[in-house]
Amino acid sequence: MGRGITIEDVARAADVSRQTVSRVINHSPRVSPSAKARVEEAIATLGYVPSLAARSMGGGRSGVLLAVFPESQTGSGTAQELGGMLLAGSAACGAQGYRLLFEPLCAAAGDPGAAAKLAGTIGALQPEGVILLPPLDRAPELRKLLDSRGIPRATLPGSEAASGNAGEAAARRLIELGHRQIGYISGPGDPQRSERWLAGYRRALAERDSRAHRHFVAEDQPGLCTALDLVRALLVPTIRPTAIITERADTALAVLHVARSLKLAVPRDLSLIALAEDPELVTCDPPIAALHRPVAALFAGACERLMAARKTADDTAVSAELPLELTLELIERPSIARAPRAI
Amino acid sequence: MGRGITIEDVARAADVSRQTVSRVINHSPRVSPSAKARVEEAIATLGYVPSLAARSMGGGRSGVLLAVFPESQTGSGTAQELGGMLLAGSAACGAQGYRLLFEPLCAAAGDPGAAAKLAGTIGALQPEGVILLPPLDRAPELRKLLDSRGIPRATLPGSEAASGNAGEAAARRLIELGHRQIGYISGPGDPQRSERWLAGYRRALAERDSRAHRHFVAEDQPGLCTALDLVRALLVPTIRPTAIITERADTALAVLHVARSLKLAVPRDLSLIALAEDPELVTCDPPIAALHRPVAALFAGACERLMAARKTADDTAVSAELPLELTLELIERPSIARAPRAI
DNA sequence: TTGAAAGCGCTAACAC
């Protein structure tokens, strides 16, 4: 097994030329069934896998998708999101014989070096498509670079704010259920996002003339423990929120415990909704509703879009950024219910 | 910018042959300083980056490190760990001009298809080194394959159990501090690991003839909320643990709150230690001690070992698995203290 | 110290 099976070996085994083998593995229609069958068998028995390097050098498709992410990822949830995208993206790409590569890039938005570095990476890898992960998707020089090179690019749908504000959506839903006193617990995480969601929550309340409970936690993102202290303080008085929104799943879980220790039943006395999804939210009692931004799924979708773009348009046109639907999904679970008649 | 800058362009600009350029970028000693200088300047001004594909095809180093992970990663902490490794590994590799690629592989340990698939990936990528992420590192057929191909491989040090049992280490430390009644809260996560740690905890207690509080949570991994209920039940009676170990960081944080709501001071009345590190553990009050397995750092170390192996040994010998030190680090923080004299 | 030649595995473009 010196250097691996090559197309030549397959060609010999199937008694055809290299080109025919090439046609088969590239799904060219102009191959006779018999030849195709023999080639496929040879491929299977020999365990042949085309060399990525040779393939991309020959001028064909490299079979590589590139995802660039900001270098200095510091948030705590970030690694998790990244991991989720890696998992989902790899699965999606692998299913179509593609490979997915993650590369860090300087986070500084306007950094001119970033574009240069991306150019280098592109030259080295010849990716068939590039996914710009936030906040890189907002860097015009990167987009321009990709466009000028004719490389399809994609971004996570809805990263541009407007399209999905979880805080607002959650608040609206609770208001719809008759709640008027709604607490909001921001948890550690991306502060900018937190602020946006909090603003959305305020907006929803203002529109419907609902009074938010004053003690929601805002600017300073409290740790889990501090947040729980606040929640307890919030829930002890007779006049208390009938619903609480938490940014993080673990906070919601802990709030459930606090409520229980205070003899408050969920959802009878208190509705609970988390702005992040987590398997534990399903298994607790009662299961907690969540507003979920399926980042991993969206990412996988972006990969698929890119792979499809290559097949159809080829060099005709650079794939536009078709925004996917489903950017934010409300997962209803027993932890939310209509507000009690009176407080 | 049709297809990118090639070595030819650089050679022309520096007025030398391609070989000379090649020598420069490969740090060959046999290049005259003047030529070297001109080449380097040309590279800089042209923004030349060697094509990975051409390079690996020419028979040289591909500049690619491959990390394979089990396909069906289901644990909730897993994505986070994976993301952390991606972050740390990319940084380490990027610093030396390497690229890091993550590929999923069937999880089933003995799956014969896994080896075949890995062989294919190797053929396609020609990686210079492969990192087998647990539990893939225990698959002999994969190791064998890599060895037979002469590809350096690495695994995360200490994944083989023995070297680091966080449960045991934490228990020992607490016993050392005089604690005898120690609770253990297993949290959702890798059940196997959980079981090992729990066993280690039991072992430590048994050795020192300490009595674990019976109500620790074992086999069934409770959700956060359930765990808190249990902790509360544990802490209410007069006879209660003087220390609690939690597998997850968020559980520790929440336990801190529970203790507080029960008027128990940490660490005066209760010592607390988490078996996972998290930024929040530092910011809470008091900061909570943690036993941390720096997976990301270990992974980056593995990458570095692989890159070094290529430079020195080349094809002489496949790099052995030098276990790193520092596989488990105890981060002392104010949440642990000597046990109170009497209970 | 440098250059010329050959070839890595594959795919486009062109023949047949």
Add this chain to the structure above:
DNA sequence: GTGTTAGCGCTTTCAA
């Protein structure tokens, strides 16, 4: 439908 030819960008081996 199929085989032939000519590279892709680089590195190795050999000559100078």
